[in-house]
Amino acid sequence: MSFFITLKSLIQEKISQDSQLNAESAFCEIASDYLADSSLISGFQHSYYFKEENNNSNLKIDGFCINENETVLSLFITKFNSSSDIGKLNLKDVEIQFKQLYRVLNYVIRASNHSLPKANILSFLNTEYRSIFKNTIVKIDFYLFTNDTAVNKKELDAAKVISKADEKTSIDYNFRIYDVKELERLHKNNQKLDVDVEDYFDKPINVLKPQIGNSSYGTAIAIFPGRFLYNIYRDFGGRLLESNVRSFLSTRVKINKGIKETLINAPEMFLAYNNGLCVTVSEIILNEDGSVKTFKNFQIVNGGQTTSSIFFATQDAKKTKLDVDLDSVHVIAKITEIKRNIDSVKIQSTIAKNSNLQNAVKQSDLSSSEDYLINLHTCSKKFRNPTSNNYFYFERTRGQYHLEKSLSKNEKYHLNLFPNNQKIEKTDLSILYYCALGGKIQPYISVQSAEKRYTLMKDYFDSENKKIGEEYYVNLIGSFIFYKILKTKYGMGKNAVGKIRKNVIAYSISLIQEYLLKYKKTIDFQSIWKDAGLNIPDTIIKEFLIYINELLLKNLDDGRLDEACKKKESWDKILKNIDWEKLKIIIELLPICEIKKFRKNSTLEFNLDSKYELMVDEINTVINTPAKYTLLKFRTSKERKNIEI
Structure with missing residues (x-):
């Protein structure tokens, strides 16, 4: 196809x-x-x-x-x-x-x-x-x-x-x-990044590859020209950093003062002063003359600040009529060539942890296993909705749902098990965490960019993972159902309530939760899960959304409403100006319950050997061949396996 x-x-x-x-x-x-x-x-x-x-x-x-x-x-x-x-x-x-x-x-x-x-x-x-x-x-x-x-x-x-x-x-x-x-x-494969040298630098780049006698990985040393690093950062930006922590190398990284001064005043000394880069690749493809043709799956595991500072310092210098002589800038790079028979992500993370870091990177950012997301995906294959008699599919990686559907012998059967409109993505998860599920109600984070929300939420993965079980999972899906209902009723285009849907939905859920929190209660998302929906007239839901829409426009619209909704002080202002009586009509019709503390999951329920076993009996009747799912299971087990290096 x-x-x-x-x-x-x-x-x-x-x-x-x-x-x-x-x-x-x-x-x-x-x-x-x-x-x-x-x-x-x-x-x-x-x-x-x-x-x-x-x-x-x-x-x-x-x-x-x-x-x-x-x-x-x-x-x-x-x-x-x-x-x-x-x-x-x-x-x-x-x-x-x-x-x-x-x-x-x-x-x-x-x-x-x-x-x-x-x-x-x-x-x-x-x-x-x-x-x-x-x-x-x-x-x-x-x-x-x-x-x-x-x-x-x-x-x-x-x-x-x-x-x-x-x-x-x-x-x-x-x-x-x-x-x-x-x-x-x-x-x-949206995480792999291949760098063809001739596209980013007009001269050969050579590597020194010592023979170390290890079949699991190889190593090489190279001198990267400053212009080469500038050009690849210009095109790839944050993708250059190791996949599990690439948000660290965002354009928010400040230009290191020492790096900037060296680039402008003594670019030829950059090689001597800078610690260099740690890079991982899956393969180094050479030209006939021995120079590098392609770096396959190129990732900067350490040295993100150096690379981003070369780019931004050069841009910054242009604005002040200064010039950075990139042709005089060189950076040493240690390149680890990771073979296919070992866990590349685990090695990348370990290299980053043990490198001489030039800027603070949280150890939590270096987690490669992402147990939390894997366990949510496992739950999505285990817990069938009792009313709709099918599943809500949690997509751990982009395209995962479509891949499984494309492998299906019978697409209609797959869609019956996992309907399109019951797919929940990581972006949905980060929205819901800050307006419905987390310990604090923070809609101003829910409306941030997907990248920023996800980066902030990753700090809670470990603590949230300890809570995962059936109750935790169905509570999450119940909140997703509620969120989808509000989105649908708000609408888009000519018949929509307004033009600020994402803001209204996040603030609407948050305001209900904030009201209930005063009484140590919460929306009963597990009840919404069991019923696979709400039994509330559409007119009441729409009237509620119209009120919140008007509330935001009246209090925050100075021509920058979208940005205003991302600020804590805006949330505080809404809390001061809301008419809580307007919320009581819909709250009285919502299922409500006491705030629950979710029990820690058991090692028996989520042990490493059982990953994906939960789905095999049913899903293997859908997949073309058992071998294809065996491969998926093998890859998943590799993600979680400790590698000694």
Whole structure:
């Protein structure tokens, strides 16, 4: 099956989960999820806007993203093929798409005057850009998502899109095309990163590979040019860091003062002063002359601050008319080549723990087993809903659900067991934790970017994992059912309650929980799980959502509501101004219970040898061959196995 067809299936799956989406917006959401999961972007804000102009000078944008230290602005546009056959996007078509996006930057985002209403999210972006971002932005990335094949995409000339004035500024303008081939690569394995040297440096990079007589791993030493590191960070950013802690190497990392001074004043001394990098790869592919052609599955396990500082210090210097001579900068790298017969993730984590760290990394961030997520996934295969008589599927890794469905002999049977609209993702988990399930009610975290929420929640994985059992799991799924009901009733598009759905849903659940907390009670999510829904009239739910929508607009809307909802002081303000009587109507109809303390799971219930055994009897009738599931079980057991090195 071609990935073009697979994408169509994923789009239908996405629409089944949210009927308010159309095919193009669902495709855009899927593509942006792939990039966010790979840490290529830090988030995605839908902001569809189209304006038709004469002479084909149209304006179009589908979304945007600003990284957390407000230095990189990413703009997104979608070219969606709704036909049944894959097409080709030539260079001229690509230029047309990027020009539409560039016009939005010029005539909406950076414009002193625009005709957008205040409630439009792009109006907020305009305000922020003109007051703040114009002084902080060092890079603007333009992204094109298409389910067609883009031809000659490497020949795109930025000068044909942006003005000469923008070419001369200190801001870097980059154009990135994610066509069906690129999206397939991310879909298959969004954590692997292969670096082809010739794409990032115009001279050979050589390695010294001593023979150590170990069949499990190899080692090599290399000198990386500063320009090579700058270029790969420009394209991959946080993906360069070891997968379990890649959030550490986000664009929030501050430029090390000593590194910056050396780069500007004595770049030729950088090699002598810097501790260097620890890198892991799965393979080093060499050219005929012995130089490196490709680093397979390239990960910087230690040295994230060095790499990010080279990039940001260079960008920072441009703004002050200084120059970093990257050709004089070199960094030593110890490269560990991890063979297939051992646990690469465990070794990466151990290397990071034992390296001479240049910046503080929490040991909890270096956890590679992610027991909590594995146990939730196991629960999702064990506990069948008593009312619907099927399962809610917890997707531990992106694409896991679709992979299992594609392996199925009988897709209809698989969908009966695990319906599309009963898939819960890690992003849903982090939303629910802060507005419904955690020890504190913090909706201002629930509405943060998926990356930030997940990074914060990882600190609680160990403590939450100790609570997992049937009661814990069904409580989680009950909260997910409640969350989905509110999302559906709020709606999208013309018939929606408003345009701030994610904020209203998070604050709505949080306000109910905050009210009940006064009486040491909580929503009975286990009851919602048992009933697979709520027995409350739609009109009451909608009236409640309308009130919360108006409450947020009245108290927080100064043109920056989306940002305001991410602040604790905004939550405090809402708590002071809410009319609690307005909540009593819906609360009286909700199932309520005393706050429960979940018992620790038993080692018998979640012992290592039983991982995935819980699902084998039923699932093996669905999977093509037992061998394929044996492979999945083997990979999972490797994730959890202690490796002595």
